[in-house]
Amino acid sequence: MDRxxxxxxxxxxxxxxxxxxxxxxxxxVVPPQPRRADAARNRKSVLEAAARLYAERxxxxxxxxxxxxxxxxxxxxxxxxxxxxxxxxxxxxxERARALQEAxxxxxxxxxxxxxxxxxxxxxxxxxxxFQVDNLDLVLxxxxxxxxxxxxxxxxxxxxxxxxxxxxxxxxxxxxRTRAEVLLGALAAEQxxxxxxxEGRDLADVERRLVGVARALxx
Amino acid sequence: MDRxxxxxxxxxxxxxxxxxxxxxxxxxVVPPQPRRADAARNRKSVLEAAARLYAERxxxxxxxxxxxxxxxxxxxxxxxxxxxxxxxxxxxxxERARALQEAxxxxxxxxxxxxxxxxxxxxxxxxxxxFQVDNLDLVLxxxxxxxxxxxxxxxxxxxxxxxxxxxxxxxxxxxxRTRAEVLLGALAAEQxxxxxxxEGRDLADVERRLVGVARALxx
DNA sequence: CCATGGAGCGGACTCTAGTCCGTTTCCCAC
DNA sequence: GTGGGAAACGGACTAGAGTCCGCTCCATGG
Numbered sequence: 001m002d003r004x005x006x007x008x009x010x011x012x013x014x015x016x017x018x019x020x021x022x023x024x025x026x027x028x029v030v031p032p033q034p035r036r037a038d039a040a041r042n043r044k045s046v047l048e049a050a051a052r053l054y055a056e057r058x059x060x061x062x063x064x065x066x067x068x069x070x071x072x073x074x075x076x077x078x079x080x081x082x083x084x085x086x087x088x089x090x091x092x093x094x095e096r097a098r099a100l101q102e103a104x105x106x107x108x109x110x111x112x113x114x115x116x117x118x119x120x121x122x123x124x125x126x127x128x129x130x131f132q133v134d135n136l137d138l139v140l141x142x143x144x145x146x147x148x149x150x151x152x153x154x155x156x157x158x159x160x161x162x163x164x165x166x167x168x169x170x171x172x173x174x175x176x177r178t179r180a181e182v183l184l185g186a187l188a189a190e191q192x193x194x195x196x197x198x199e200g201r202d203l204a205d206v207e208r209r210l211v212g213v214a215r216a217l218x219x
Numbered sequence: 220m221d222r223x224x225x226x227x228x229x230x231x232x233x234x235x236x237x238x239x240x241x242x243x244x245x246x247x248v249v250p251p252q253p254r255r256a257d258a259a260r261n262r263k264s265v266l267e268a269a270a271r272l273y274a275e276r277x278x279x280x281x282x283x284x285x286x287x288x289x290x291x292x293x294x295x296x297x298x299x300x301x302x303x304x305x306x307x308x309x310x311x312x313x314e315r316a317r318a319l320q321e322a323x324x325x326x327x328x329x330x331x332x333x334x335x336x337x338x339x340x341x342x343x344x345x346x347x348x349x350f351q352v353d354n355l356d357l358v359l360x361x362x363x364x365x366x367x368x369x370x371x372x373x374x375x376x377x378x379x380x381x382x383x384x385x386x387x388x389x390x391x392x393x394x395x396r397t398r399a400e401v402l403l404g405a406l407a408a409e410q411x412x413x414x415x416x417x418e419g420r421d422l423a424d425v426e427r428r429l430v431g432v433a434r435a436l437x438x
Numbered sequence: 439c440c441a442t443g444g445a446g447c448g449g450a451c452t453c454t455a456g457t458c459c460g461t462t463t464c465c466c467a468c
Numbered sequence: 469g470t471g472g473g474a475a476a477c478g479g480a481c482t483a484g485a486g487t488c489c490g491c492t493c494c495a496t497g498g
Contacts, residue, residue, distance in 0.1 A: 036494055039446060063484060074448030079486065081446095152413040178428040179435070185404040194371040209397040216398070219438050255464055258476060282454060293478030298456065300476095 022165045022176055025105060034081075043081050045071040050088055059089075059137040086150060089142035093135060097156050100131050104163055117170035118218060122211045124167065125187065128160065129207055132192045139189040151188060152181075160184055171218050179217045186210060241384045241395055244324060253300075262300050264290040269307055278308075278356040305369060308361035312354060316375050319350050323382055336389035337437060341430045343386065344406070347379065348426055351411045358408040370407060371400075379403055390437050398436045405429060 034040045049071035053062045064085060068078045082088040109115035110123040132139055143151040151157060164180035173179055185191070187210065195201045253259045268290035272281045283304060287297045301307040323343065328334035330342040351358055362370040370376060383399035392398055404410070406429065414420045 034446095036445065038494070042447085064486080065484075068448090075450095075486080076448050076488085077446075084486070151409065153417065174435075175428050175431055179432060181410070182401065182405040182432050185407065185410055186401040188404065190370065191400070191404055198372065209394050212394055213398060213401050213436070216393075216436050216438055217432070219435055253476095255475065257463065261477085283456080284454075287478090294456080294480095295458085295478050296476070304455070 022162070022169045024166050025159060025163050039081070042071070042073050042077055046073060046078060046081060046088070047091060051092060054092070054138070059141055064088075084145060086142050086145040089138045090154070093138050093142055096131070096135060100127060101156065101159055103127065117167045118215065121164070121167045121171065121214050121218075124164065125183070125210050125214050126207050128187050129192065129203075129210060132187060132189055133196060133203060136189060136193055136197070140193065143189055157184070168217065173218045183214055183217060186213060241381070241388045243385050244378060244381050258300070261290070261292050261296055265292060265297060265300060265307070266310060270311060273311070273357070278360055283307075303364060305361050305364040308357045309373070312357050312361055315350070315354060319346060320375065320378055322346065336386045337434065340383070340386045340390065340433050340437075343383065344402070344429050344433050345426050347406050348411065348422075348429060351406060351408055352415055352422060355408060355412055355416070359412065362408055376403070387436065392437045402433055402436060405432060 034043055046067065050062070050067045053066055053070055064075065064078060067088070068075045071078075078088070082091055103111050104124065104127075106112055110119040111127050113120075115123070143154075145154070161177075161180045161184060164183055165176040168176035168179050192206075195206050196203060253262055265286065269281075269286045272285055272289055283294065283297060286307070287294045290297075297307070301310055322330050323346075325331055329338040330346050332339075334342070362373075364373070380396075380399045380403060383402055384395040387395035387398050411425075414425050415422060
């Protein structure tokens with residue numbers, strides 16, 4: 001899975017480990033590079049094939065064999081490049097996630113720097129919720145890895161947690177780290193799916209309520 | 220799955236649907252009864268075999284075939300009685316969950332009735348956290364159903380959500396329903412596992428922090 | 439411009455959850 | 469009792485994720 005973690009995430013991973021003090025996120029974008037030309041080519045066709053098939057038929061109706069066949073590679077290649085089904089989903093999400101992460105790091109306020117922490121917090125909740133809704137199936141897939149522990153500790157989770165913890169701390173919230181994790185739990189794909197898809201709630205309404213929760217967590 | 224839902228949960232299911240006003244939980248214990256003697260016998264041996272094998276080898280190392288063989292029934296019987304792997308886990312959890320639910324409904328304060336809502340809230344967080352930790356593997360399994368939407372809307376989730384929403388409302392919290400769901404998300408098995416098992420945090424510490432989160436959600 | 443070693447490939451194979459359907463067993467009506 | 473019909477059973481079968489390992493073919497260095 002290491003190869004799947006974008007450079008953006010890796011960069012601050014070290015500063016994170018076991019630290020009590022919350023530090024701001026610092027990051028540099030360095031995408032993973034296969035060492036051999038054929039590997040790079042295959043990686044690209046797999047991602048393209050997967051994106052196409054998922055879009056055409058929906059995530060549920062595409063098997064790993066389908067993807068391997070469509071990409072013109074063997075299953076071994078698939079699994080060498082992406083670890084498992086959820087790893088492939090993460091790779092597909094990576095680009096879009098990076099856009100959100102950059103917006104957070106250096107985009108316009110209030111999502112980006114410049115606005116006061118409580119405002120940034122609200123903007124982040126809205127933006128993250130939007131991201132989750134726009135990519136529900138893929139996020140769900142990316143979190144579904146076997147041997148639990150799928151969502152946490154994987155993917156860009158650490159990035160978002162760190163950012164939220166930082167904002168919460170800036171805003172003077174007690175126990176920012178835990179509250180960041182709780183907030184991300186409330187924004188988890190399964191929860192969002194339940195509210196928006198299963199219960200059919202209005203997205204703006206969900207957003208309002210979650211922003212309310214975020215504010216409550218400040219005190 | 221209906222057959223798996225304990226009477227305790229079914230009883231207030233109706234009062235719940237689509238209602239905006241939060242009502243207190245009312246419940247009666249009426250366990251599911253198979254119609255035929257052989258079915259009842261088989262159900263019992265399956266549950267016993269599963270409990271024994273899970274205890275002996277750990278949840279990960281027990282397949283559905285193992286359980287069927289150990290119980291002396293065919294796979295068809297297994298799936299007729301329990302829908303799927305996670306349904307079996309839920310059935311195993313049911314008895315223990317019922318104990319917690321009864322303690323909430325009619326046990327001693329502060330978990331049971333009698334104490335002021337904020338105190339009951341803290342007691343519930345502690346009790347529920349304890350339950351999750353004591354039954355981590357089974358709860359994880361019971362939440363792992365395929366086609367997402369495993370945790371929510373299944374099992375005793377509705378019961379706990381309702382209870383929490385009620386307490387939050389009594390304590391004057393805004394948007395009690397959403398906040399109940401957020402709190403349950405923070406207490407979800409995967410999250411608890413991450414804190415307690417993966418990060419090795421002290422249970423009492425996690426409890427304290429979560430009680431803090433619960434209090435924050437009151438305001 | 440080869441040679442070579444190791445990264446990368448492919449697809450047959452394994453393992454397990456979950457389905458299907460012909461057969462058995464129970465229970466009730468008579 | 470006993471006969472009929474439905475509920476329940478069992479185990480062969482299907483499907484799809486993930487593994488394994490012998491073969492291929494890049495890229496480097498002589």
